[in-house]
Amino acid sequence: MILMDKTARRHRWDTKFAPYGYVAPYFLIFGVFGLFPLLYTIWVSLQDRNLLESDAATFVWFANYAKLMADPYFWNAMGNTLSLWLLTTVPQILFALFIAQLLNRKVRTRTLFRMGVILPNITSVAAVTIIFAQLFGRDFGLVNWVLDLFGAGQIDWQAGTASSHIAIAVMVVWRWTGYHALIFLASMQAIPSTLYEAATLDGASGRQQFWRITVPLLRPQIIFTTIIATTGNMRLLAEPLLFNPGAAAATGGSDRQFQTAALYLYEQGFTKYDFGYSSSIAVVLAITTVVVAGLGYLVTKRIRTE
Amino acid sequence: MRPKALVLGCAALATAVVLSGCGSDTASGGKTKLTIGLFGNFGYAELLKEYAAAHPDVEISDRTASYSDHHKNLAAHLATSSGAADIEAVDTGYINQFKATPDKFVDLNTKGGDQLKDRWLPWKWEGSLSKDGKQIGYGTDVGGLAICYRRDLLQAAGLPADREQVAALWPTWQDFMAAGKKFQEKAPEGVKWFDGGPTVLNAIVGQASVGYYDKSDKIVVGENKEIKAGWDLVVDGVQSGLSSKLLYSTPVWNTGFKQGQFATVTCPAWQMAKIKDQAGPEAAGKWDVTSVPGGGGNWGGSYLTVPKSGKNVDKAVELAAWLTAPEQQAKVFKSAGLLPSIPKLYEDPSIVDYKNPYFNDAPIGKLFTDAAKKLNPQYQGPKAGDIQTAIGNAMQRVEQGKQNGEDSWRQFVGDVQK
Numbered sequence: 078m079i080l081m082d083k084t085a086r087r088h089r090w091d092t093k094f095a096p097y098g099y100v101a102p103y104f105l106i107f108g109v110f111g112l113f114p115l116l117y118t119i120w121v122s123l124q125d126r127n128l129l130e131s132d133a134a135t136f137v138w139f140a141n142y143a144k145l146m147a148d149p150y151f152w153n154a155m156g157n158t159l160s161l162w163l164l165t166t167v168p169q170i171l172f173a174l175f176i177a178q179l180l181n182r183k184v185r186t187r188t189l190f191r192m193g194v195i196l197p198n199i200t201s202v203a204a205v206t207i208i209f210a211q212l213f214g215r216d217f218g219l220v221n222w223v224l225d226l227f228g229a230g231q232i233d234w235q236a237g238t239a240s241s242h243i244a245i246a247v248m249v250v251w252r253w254t255g256y257h258a259l260i261f262l263a264s265m266q267a268i269p270s271t272l273y274e275a276a277t278l279d280g281a282s283g284r285q286q287f288w289r290i291t292v293p294l295l296r297p298q299i300i301f302t303t304i305i306a307t308t309g310n311m312r313l314l315a316e317p318l319l320f321n322p323g324a325a326a327a328t329g330g331s332d333r334q335f336q337t338a339a340l341y342l343y344e345q346g347f348t349k350y351d352f353g354y355s356s357s358i359a360v361v362l363a364i365t366t367v368v369v370a371g372l373g374y375l376v377t378k379r380i381r382t383e
Numbered sequence: 384m385r386p387k388a389l390v391l392g393c394a395a396l397a398t399a400v401v402l403s404g405c406g407s408d409t410a411s412g413g414k415t416k417l418t419i420g421l422f423g424n425f426g427y428a429e430l431l432k433e434y435a436a437a438h439p440d441v442e443i444s445d446r447t448a449s450y451s452d453h454h455k456n457l458a459a460h461l462a463t464s465s466g467a468a469d470i471e472a473v474d475t476g477y478i479n480q481f482k483a484t485p486d487k488f489v490d491l492n493t494k495g496g497d498q499l500k501d502r503w504l505p506w507k508w509e510g511s512l513s514k515d516g517k518q519i520g521y522g523t524d525v526g527g528l529a530i531c532y533r534r535d536l537l538q539a540a541g542l543p544a545d546r547e548q549v550a551a552l553w554p555t556w557q558d559f560m561a562a563g564k565k566f567q568e569k570a571p572e573g574v575k576w577f578d579g580g581p582t583v584l585n586a587i588v589g590q591a592s593v594g595y596y597d598k599s600d601k602i603v604v605g606e607n608k609e610i611k612a613g614w615d616l617v618v619d620g621v622q623s624g625l626s627s628k629l630l631y632s633t634p635v636w637n638t639g640f641k642q643g644q645f646a647t648v649t650c651p652a653w654q655m656a657k658i659k660d661q662a663g664p665e666a667a668g669k670w671d672v673t674s675v676p677g678g679g680g681n682w683g684g685s686y687l688t689v690p691k692s693g694k695n696v697d698k699a700v701e702l703a704a705w706l707t708a709p710e711q712q713a714k715v716f717k718s719a720g721l722l723p724s725i726p727k728l729y730e731d732p733s734i735v736d737y738k739n740p741y742f743n744d745a746p747i748g749k750l751f752t753d754a755a756k757k758l759n760p761q762y763q764g765p766k767a768g769d770i771q772t773a774i775g776n777a778m779q780r781v782e783q784g785k786q787n788g789e790d791s792w793r794q795f796v797g798d799v800q801k
Contacts, residue, residue, distance in 0.1 A: 128462045129484040207634075214635055216644070236783035323633035324451045325772045331779035332786070347455045348769060350480070352462075
C-alpha cells in the first residue's frame, strides 16, 4: 500500500515537474546569454565607467541618460537608424512577397531557384559589405560606371546622406530578401488551391488574387517577418561600419551621415572607452526597437480581407 | 528523481557551454606557445622564424589585423582580461590611451627593461611610460617624415624628377602647394597632386612644436595657430583641385596607388612598405623618395606591449626585447623600411648607406636618419589618435563639399572639446 502510494506520488511529481525540466535548457541558456547581459547592461548604464578601468567605476544613476537626451550626435544616429529601418524593412518585405509569388509557380529547376534565394543570407556579412563598398566606389565602382554609361555622372556614395543610406539599404535588402521570401513561400504553399479556383471562376485577375487572397492569408507571416526584420535593421552595425573602412570607420562618414545608433554605441564604447554611456545607448536602442516593432505589428495587423 | 537528474544535466550542459568559451592554449610537445598581435606590416615574418629556430622550446604564431580593428580588439580583450595575444603591438596614436591603464600590462621595468632603456631615443622611451613610471612597451620604429613621389607623373607634367631638384621645389608647404598648382595645369588625366587632405595635414601636425595637447594634457588644438595655418593651407590646396580626396589606409586609397591616381604622398618610413605592397612590382622604379617640406617631424611608429593576462609573460617579454633590439631593428629597416627608434643605428654605415631598389635606389638610409636626427619630439596627449581621426573627418567634409573650411574647423574644435 505504501509502495503503491509512493509510485503514484512519483507519477504525479513527474507530470507536474517534467515539463519544466524539458523547457529548462532554453531558459537556462536564455538566462545566461540573454537576460544576464541585458540586466548587466542596465546596471553598467548607471555608472561612469571606462572600458579598461571597471574597478574605478562610480554610480551616477541617470546622468548618462540625461547626457544622451541632450546629445545631438545621438539623435542624428537615431534619425539615421529610423531612416535605414524604413529603407530596408519595407522593400525587403515587398520584394520577398514578389519573389515568393514567382517561386510558387511550376517552373523548371525551381528547387535550384528556391535554394538560390537563400544564398545571400548564408554569405558572410563582412564579405558582402566589402564587395558592395567596392561596387559603390567613387572612382572605380561598378555602379558609378553603369551610371556614367547612361550619362548620369559619378556619385560619391559615402559622402551624401541619402546616397549612403541607399547604398547601405541595398546591401541589407539584398542579404535578407531571400530569407523572408522562403518563409512566405512555405506559407503560400499551405493556402488551399480551391480558394484560387473559386476566385478564378468569379473572374478575379491574378493581381486581384494576390492582393485579396494571398497577402491577407499570409498576415501572420508578414507580422512575423516585419518584427524579425525590425529587430535586425534597428541594430545595423556591420554594414555602416565596413562601408567606410579605415581609422574613421566608427563615425559612419565624415559628418556621421550614416552612423546608426548601434555604430554610435560602438564608437562610444570601443574608441572612446566610455562603457557606461555606450550601455545607456544600448538600453535606449532596445526600448526604441520594441516600440518600432510594436508599430510594425500594428500596421501589419491591419492587413485583412475585405 | 528523473526531473532532478534532468535539471542537473541541463545545468551541466549550460556550464559546459559557458566554459567552452574559455579554453586555454595547451602547449604541444612541451613547447611554449606565444602569439603576437600586429597590424599592417612590421616586417617580422623572417625574424620570427629565426627566433623559433634559435629557441626550439618556443612556438610563435602571429596574427595581423587592420590598424583600427587591431586596436579596438585589443581594448576589448584588455577589458575582459582574455583573448589578448602574448605580445600586442600598439601604435603611437593609441599608446597614450593604453598607458593610462598601465596595470593591464606587464611593467617591463620590473623585467629588466630599465637596463635596456638607453637603447632607445629618449622621447620614444617616454612615449610608453605611464605617469607613475611603469614601462608598458618597447619601442619598435619611429615614423620620421619624407615625401614619396611618382617620377613619371612629375615628368609628364613638366616638373623635374630628380630627388634634389624635387626637394628644391618645396622648402615649405606653401611651395609644395604652389608646385602642385603648376603640376595640375599639365597633369595627366585623372591624376592629382596629393592623395588626400588628411594625409598632408597629418604631416604638418607632426612637424608642429605643439600638437593637439599641451603638456598638462589639455586639448589646445582650437587655439593652435600653427595647426590652423596648416589647415587653411591644405583647404586651399583641396579647393584648388590638388587632392584625389582619398582617405589614407582605406581600400580606395590602396587602389589609388595601383591606379596611379596621385603624384605625391606623405611618407613616414612605414609608408614605404605600404606603397610597395599596394603599388606592386609593376610600379618598381616609378616611385622615389625625397625630403619633406617644413622641418623634421614624426607620424606614427609603434611599441610592443605584453598584456598581463598572458600565460607566458616572461617568454613574451624576452621575445619583445629581442624583436626591438638594435640588430633586429636594423634588419627590419632593410626589409620593410621601418625607421629604427635606436639612435646608435643612425650612425651605423649599413643603415646610413642603405638604398632602396624599389624606390629607384633612393638613399633612404641617409634621408630618414637625417630626418630622425632633426626630429623635434612633440608631446602626444591621451586621445591623440581620436583627434587625428576627427581632423581627418573634418578635412573630408571639405573634400566632399559638405562644408567650407571655417565651418568644418569649428565643428572639429567643438567635437574634440567634448
